[in-house]
Amino acid sequence: xxxxxxxxxxxxxxxxxxxxxxxxxxxxxxxxxxxxxxxxxxxxxxxxxxxxxxxxxxxxxxxxxxxxxxxxxxxxxxxxxxxxxxxxxxxxxxxxxxxxxxxxxxxxxxxxxxxxxxxxxxxxxxxxxxxxxxxxxxxxxxxxxxxxxxxxxxxxxxxxxxxxxxxxxxxxxxxxxxxxxxxxxxxxxxxxxxxxxxxxxxxxxxxxxxxxxxxxxxxxxxxxxxxxxxxxxxxxxxxxxxxxxxxxxxxxxxxxxxxxxxxxxxxxxxxxxxxxxxxxxxxxxxxxxxxxxxxxxxxxxxxxxxxxxxxxxxxxxxxxxxxxxxxxxxxxxxxxxxxxxxxxxxxxxxxxxxxxxxxxxxxxxxxxxxxxxxxxxxxxxxxxxxxxxxxxxxxxxxxxxxxxxxxxxxxxxxxxxxxxxxxxxxxxxxxxxxxxxxxxxxxxxxxxxxxxxxxxxxxxxxxxxxx
Amino acid sequence: xxxxxxxxxxxxxxxxxxxxxxxxxxxxxxxxxxxxxxxxxxxxxxxxxxxxxxxxxxxxxxxxxxxxxxxxxxxxxxxxxxxxxxxxxxxxxxxxxxxxxxxxxxxxxxxxxxxxxxxxxxxxxxxxxxxxxxxxxxxxxxxxxxxxxxxxxxxxxxxxxxxxxxxxxxxxxxxxxxxxxxxxxxxxxxxxxxxxxxxxxxxxxxxxxxxxxxxxxxxxxxxxxxxxxxxxxxxxxxxxxxxxxxxxxxxxxxxxxxxxxxxxxxxxxxxxxxxxxxxxxxxxxxxxxxxxxxxxxxxxxxxxxxxxxxxxxxxxxxxxxxxxxxxxxxxxxxxxxxxxxxxxxxxxxxxxxxxxxxxxxxxxxxxxxxxxxxxxxxxxxxxxxxxxxxxxxxxxxxxxxxxxxxxxxxxxxxxxxxxxxxx
Numbered sequence: 001x002x003x004x005x006x007x008x009x010x011x012x013x014x015x016x017x018x019x020x021x022x023x024x025x026x027x028x029x030x031x032x033x034x035x036x037x038x039x040x041x042x043x044x045x046x047x048x049x050x051x052x053x054x055x056x057x058x059x060x061x062x063x064x065x066x067x068x069x070x071x072x073x074x075x076x077x078x079x080x081x082x083x084x085x086x087x088x089x090x091x092x093x094x095x096x097x098x099x100x101x102x103x104x105x106x107x108x109x110x111x112x113x114x115x116x117x118x119x120x121x122x123x124x125x126x127x128x129x130x131x132x133x134x135x136x137x138x139x140x141x142x143x144x145x146x147x148x149x150x151x152x153x154x155x156x157x158x159x160x161x162x163x164x165x166x167x168x169x170x171x172x173x174x175x176x177x178x179x180x181x182x183x184x185x186x187x188x189x190x191x192x193x194x195x196x197x198x199x200x201x202x203x204x205x206x207x208x209x210x211x212x213x214x215x216x217x218x219x220x221x222x223x224x225x226x227x228x229x230x231x232x233x234x235x236x237x238x239x240x241x242x243x244x245x246x247x248x249x250x251x252x253x254x255x256x257x258x259x260x261x262x263x264x265x266x267x268x269x270x271x272x273x274x275x276x277x278x279x280x281x282x283x284x285x286x287x288x289x290x291x292x293x294x295x296x297x298x299x300x301x302x303x304x305x306x307x308x309x310x311x312x313x314x315x316x317x318x319x320x321x322x323x324x325x326x327x328x329x330x331x332x333x334x335x336x337x338x339x340x341x342x343x344x345x346x347x348x349x350x351x352x353x354x355x356x357x358x359x360x361x362x363x364x365x366x367x368x369x370x371x372x373x374x375x376x377x378x379x380x381x382x383x384x385x386x387x388x389x390x391x392x393x394x395x396x397x398x399x400x401x402x403x404x405x406x407x408x409x410x411x412x413x414x415x416x417x418x419x420x421x422x423x424x425x426x427x428x429x430x431x432x433x434x435x436x437x438x439x440x441x442x443x444x445x446x447x448x449x450x451x452x453x454x455x456x457x458x459x460x461x462x463x464x465x466x467x
Numbered sequence: 468x469x470x471x472x473x474x475x476x477x478x479x480x481x482x483x484x485x486x487x488x489x490x491x492x493x494x495x496x497x498x499x500x501x502x503x504x505x506x507x508x509x510x511x512x513x514x515x516x517x518x519x520x521x522x523x524x525x526x527x528x529x530x531x532x533x534x535x536x537x538x539x540x541x542x543x544x545x546x547x548x549x550x551x552x553x554x555x556x557x558x559x560x561x562x563x564x565x566x567x568x569x570x571x572x573x574x575x576x577x578x579x580x581x582x583x584x585x586x587x588x589x590x591x592x593x594x595x596x597x598x599x600x601x602x603x604x605x606x607x608x609x610x611x612x613x614x615x616x617x618x619x620x621x622x623x624x625x626x627x628x629x630x631x632x633x634x635x636x637x638x639x640x641x642x643x644x645x646x647x648x649x650x651x652x653x654x655x656x657x658x659x660x661x662x663x664x665x666x667x668x669x670x671x672x673x674x675x676x677x678x679x680x681x682x683x684x685x686x687x688x689x690x691x692x693x694x695x696x697x698x699x700x701x702x703x704x705x706x707x708x709x710x711x712x713x714x715x716x717x718x719x720x721x722x723x724x725x726x727x728x729x730x731x732x733x734x735x736x737x738x739x740x741x742x743x744x745x746x747x748x749x750x751x752x753x754x755x756x757x758x759x760x761x762x763x764x765x766x767x768x769x770x771x772x773x774x775x776x777x778x779x780x781x782x783x784x785x786x787x788x789x790x791x792x793x794x795x796x797x798x799x800x801x802x803x804x805x806x807x808x809x810x811x812x813x814x815x816x817x818x819x820x821x822x823x824x825x826x827x828x829x830x831x832x833x834x835x836x837x838x839x840x841x842x843x844x845x846x847x848x849x850x851x852x853x854x855x856x857x858x859x860x861x862x863x864x865x866x867x868x869x870x871x872x873x874x875x876x877x878x879x880x881x882x883x884x885x886x887x888x889x890x
Contacts, residue, residue, distance in 0.1 A: 001699055002642075002697065002816065002819060002820075003811045003819075004699075005696040005697075005699050006696050006807055006811055006823055007807075007811075008695075009696060009807070009823070009827065010804065013827075014800070016831075017796050017799075019838070020837050020841055021792075021796060023841045024793070024837075024841040025789050027753050027841055027842060028753050028756055028757055028784065028788065029758055029789060032754035032755075033754075035751060035754035036751065036754045038751070040736075040739040040740060040747065041751045042748075042751070042770050043751055043770075
């Protein structure tokens with residue numbers, strides 16, 4: 001009898017142990033993410049201790065943890081691109097996109113990483129207590145020049161690419177913030193109407209204005225519809241149905257070739273080009289340049305907006321041809337269009353992280369690749385000549401550099417928010433392009449007066465850095 | 468004796484396996500945290516001597532001492548990782564525990580002679596309480612320690628064994644009578660349950676007065692188990708549970724420290740930097756562990772205050788994960804089950820109740836502390852047997868295992884004639 005009672009006590013014990021096991025599995029598996037996220041959890045600081053560095057292309061640490069504190073050497077310059085890592089507010093930019101690599105594997109909470117750590121331990125490998133280093137293509141020198149140039153205006157953005165590879169050499173968004181102090185300033189910063197946290201270079205949605213004529217001209221020549229010598233006449237206005245459009249950058253350009261119309265930025269002539277090409281051809285080239293497709297970038301980038309071709313009127317198509325209407329792009333998108341022209345018709349795939357270095361082993365090497373081949377090399381050469389004309393005698397003379405042939409295009413994008421956005425997109429040297437620059441300054445007026453001088457200063461410094 | 472070698476081998480093999488596992492675990496510990504090596508060799512030699520030195524012609528459950536050594540080795544490994552200084556002391560306590568467990572062996576082998584002695588255990592436990600009042604020192608708000616020079620001892624760990632002795636002795640005599648008593652007959656119930664409660668209640672009351680709720684809950688669970696096993700009267704167990712529930716309800720409304728414990732249990736993150744600090748840190752530790760754990764010495768359990776004592780299970784579960792925790796629970800379950808099996812195998816009620824009571828003490832102590840750590844119920848500070856840092860607990864639990872191991876002795880099959888039941 002007593003023995004049967006003992007067996008019953010055994011059952012009670014088993015039930016108690018099962019209840020404990022159940023509760024423990026719940027705490028360690030299901031509730032764990034919520035518990036770990038509690039701000040007073042000291043492990044969140046510890047995770048930072050072993051966090052990997054973000055390095056510039058020359059090896060300069062852009063972000064590194066020094067005695068438990070995340071230090072950003074560039075402060076406000078490129079803050080949106082590099083991002084922040086805050087115990088309280090999470091991560092952004094590269095800090096966010098490469099968080100899994102930067103975090104020490106054993107602390108990432110990822111069961112597979114923990115399993116790998118266990119296997120490593122059994123094989124006698126040292127425990128990987130440090131996260132991987134992320135090596136970028138960012139040039140601190142070019143970034144500083146671009147940031148310094150843009151800081152003189154309230155809002156704007158710029159992208160500098162290696163013309164041959166698509167590597168991002170600099171990416172700056174103005175206004176900016178200091179990621180070193182994000183823990184104390186985030187609450188205020190996030191409420192600002194100017195959105196300093198927004199990376200305008202990849203997430204800004206701007207009408208491109210006349211800089212988009214690079215694409216229109218490429219389509220015009222590549223499709224065989226026009227040559228650079230095709231003749232146009234611009235009286236300063238154009239009636240399309242009930243709608244009249246006016247030139248806004250140059251005055252009436254009168255009798256011009258396509259090159260002249262491009263150099264002097266005639267909206268009237270390019271409206272005619274767009275309408276002659278027709279919706280089908282124009283949209284074919286939009287797709288060829290990958291405009292409107294999701295940008296295959298390492299950070300989430302906003303997709304360019306193009307209107308639906310099905311119910312597009314002649315007037316709307318004409319506007320698209322000179323970069324107005326219901327078209328919005330990011331500075332990165334414009335830089336890629338220019339890069340396609342600079343690179344003999346091959347549009348490079350943009351990238352900013354070129355490698356991940358874990359415990360001395362390269363585990364994430366990025367090979368430069370081609371995103372699309374929208375135009376032939378001949379077309380690219382012809383459009384390059386037209387862009388050189390812009391800087392030589394057209395609207396973009398303020399971007400000219402001594403001793404270097406610069407190919408560029410101005411843009412003055414009218415928008416509902418105030419004065420036009422000032423754009424300049426260029427590359428140099430024109431005969432063997434190494435650097436592409438795209439700059440937009442919001443509501444700053446003519447492209448030639450604001451964006452072009454910025455691009456010029458950036459080009460000057462970039463050509464010294466990039467060989 | 469031709470069978471001597473196989474017998475020795477059979478007695479030694481479980482212990483050698485345990486020692487090998489301990490050595491393997493120690494090899495991962497921080498350099499110089501465990502040792503010196505002659506100390507480890509001495510401990511290993513003592514452990515082997517412990518299982519070899521048992522009466523000839525008898526067979527005991529040799530897995531019991533082996534499991535005790537395995538678990539205490541695991542404890543040393545964990546404590547060494549949390550505090551090398553404490554690990555040194557734990558090794559000394561381990562030495563003392565082994566020596567005492569071995570010395571007490573002959574006494575435990577004849578324990579059935581003490582079946583008639585009942586109240587000596589009550590007097591003994593009251594003497595310990597008296598010492599506590601006279602020489603006790605307050606640590607963390609509770610007067611639980613006797614301090615003699617460099618040695619600090621928590622007498623409640625020995626008292627818990629005395630209480631089990633008393634209950635086994637008393638119930639082995641009166642259990643059947645209580646079983647026959649009709650539940651509604653107050654006079655008859657009082658006649659036999661009265662002395663039982665008189666012997667057991669003072670210990671409980673003193674523990675409650677000293678705010679040692681964990682040990683009080685443990686004594687209650689052990690009392691309920693032994694009473695139920697001896698009398699098979701579920702009404703007494705249910706009655707006891709009702710009394711416990713009433714006491715708990717009363718305490719919740721009248722004692723601030725009980726209220727704190729419960730509110731911290733219900734809302735561990737309501738005051739994470741104040742009263743809930745320890746509990747919140749334990750949860751962070753568990754959450755960091757996940758299924759597989761961070762790996763030995765790769766976690767950060769050191770944020771938990773008092774981690775080597777009350778929260779050693781959280782530290783273990785952070786670094787070895789929920790899976791490691793389940794394996795440890797399973798080991799404790801195996802140890803308790805083997806003790807219950809020893810109880811079932813005993814022909815006499817005293818030894819049966821003694822083995823059951825000791826097994827239940829170990830099992831419910833594990834339940835009370837691990838359940839508290841993972842938040843199944845409010846945490847009450849007692850040690851995880853063998854694993855937590857603490858000499859008092861280690862010593863008491865080694866004596867506990869040594870006793871049940873001695874009780875488990877039964878004649879070997881090939882020498883059945885040599886011995887019958889000794890009682």
